[in-house]
Amino acid sequence: MNSDGMFHIDESxxxxxxRPAPYExxxxxxxxxxxxxDLLAGGQMTPDxxxxxxxxxxxxxxxxxxxxxxxxxxxxxxVDQDGIPTVVEVKRASDSRIRREVVGQMLDYAANGVLYWPVPGLQALFEQTQREYGRDPQEMIAQLCEDDAVTVETFFAKVGDNLRAGKIRMVFVADAVPDHLRRIVEFLNEQMNPAEVLAVEIKQYVAESHGWRTLAPTVYGRTAATSAKSAVARPSLSELRANADEDVRTLWTLLERWADEEGRLLSHTAAGVIVSGRNDLRIAQLYPKNRALCxxxxxxxxxGDTELAEACLATLRTMTGKTLTPAYPFFPAPDAVAKWDEVVKILDQLATA
Known part of the structure; x- marks a missing residue:
């Protein structure tokens, strides 16, 4: 029997x-x-x-x-333990779409997901999924992070920061990864930062006479250049600010001035600036890449402060021509600069509520 190098030694x-076998x-x-x-072979992706x-x-x-x-x-x-969203597309090697179409699909998902995925919506989907599997979402997050202090809310705030910073992982999964896809993955992974592109081949081996099945994952895409990529420093805050457009830089300065006058501290992530109110509740984020104040x-x-939220939303909608979503509206930086006095009133209300 052709084993393709996979053998099992029984108790005797x-x-x-x-033998290798395709998935049904x-x-x-x-x-x-x-x-x-775990079939995604996280130990092969980042051994350390x-x-x-x-x-x-x-x-x-x-x-x-x-x-x-x-x-x-x-x-x-x-999502992994660092709050990095991981997008997975599965194709069998026999599917002709694995040649080109799947790459374009994946890039569409990533390019739009980092901009438009609503973090509260992702959190709600996660909680729904875990409950459908009979698991407690909070317990699963604590286990994932190996820290009982991490809540679902704080974890998904980190997920949001990673999304807006473009820190996302794209993974192609197949029973056999063709050479052309491997080359594309290696090229993209070397060129993209902080996004990551990988392929995982999960071969299936069977011993029909015994009813046994073995799955063997292998990760492709981690070349010498991409292995060193994690050691490359990400853009500093000063670089993020310097590379932003004029409206974003102006809004950043206005936020700092407001925080200083109100005796508040702004915090920062790789995605931008965080504005907090009472009890460290996040009230807004400035995302330079999105050119918006969320x-x-x-x-x-x-x-329970529905009336306050609705009043703020109504005011924001009168200040811009852009359609604003009700949960986490992305208010354009140019409009925020032009209507700064009104924006300050909203920030003051949220910061003290």
């Missing part, structure tokens, strides 16, 4: 050859990943700090505009 010492259907491999994310994952959702929708519905549907959306209204609705 007999050597049993296992793409759905079979998709379900295996959903229930066993193996990746661990939780499933946010299968068939997660990807919008192509603020507040839009899911224009596309990806196979899996996972106003966090949904947390106030969640704690």
């Amino acid at each position: 010492g007999h050597l049993l050859a296992m 259907a793409e759905e079979v491999l998709q379900e295996l990943l959903a229930t066993h994310p 700090a193996p990746r661990r994952w939780l499933l946010i959702r299968r068939e997660a929708g990807v919008p192509d505009r603020d507040g839009g519905g899911g224009r596309w549907s990806l196979d899996h959306l996972f 106003i966090n209204l949904d947390p106030f609705r969640g704690r």
Whole structure:
């Protein structure tokens, strides 16, 4: 029997050859990943700090505009222990779409997801998924982070920061990764930063006479250049600011001035500036790449301050021609600069509520 180099030694010492076998259907491999994310081989991706994952959702929708519905549907959306979203597309080698179409699909998902995925929506999908599997979302987050102090809310705030910074992982999964896809993945992974592109080949071996099945994942895309990429310093805050357009830089200065006058401290992530109110509740974030000030209204609705949230939203909508979503409206930086006095009133209300 052709074993392709995979053997099993049973308790009596007999050597049993296992043969490679295709998956019965793409759905079979998709379900295996959903229930066993470790098949993504996180130890091969980052040996010094193996990746661990939780499933946010299968068939997660990807919008192509603020507040839009899911224009596309990806196979899996996972998140790792550092809050890095991991987008997974599954194709069998026999599927002709693995040649070119799947690469374009993946780039569409990533390019639009980092801009338009609503973080509260992702958190809600995660909680729904975990409950459908009979798990407590908070317990799963604590296990993933190995820290009982990490809450679902604080974890997904980090997920949002990673998204807006473009820190996302794209993973192609197949039973056999063709050479052309491997070359594309290696090229993209070397060129993209901080985004990461990888392929995982999950071969299936069977011994039909014994009813045994073995799965063997292999990660492709980590060349010498990409392995060193993690050691490259990410843009500093000064570089992020210097590379922003004039409206963003002006808004950044106005926020600092307001915080100084109000005796508040601004914090920062790789994605931008965080504005906090009482009890360190995030009230807004300035995202230079998005050229917008994101106003966090949904947390106030969640704690019963619906009237305040609706009043702020109504005021914001009178100050811009852009359509604003009700939960976390992205208010354009040029409008925020032009209507700064009105923006300050909203920030003051949220900061003291």
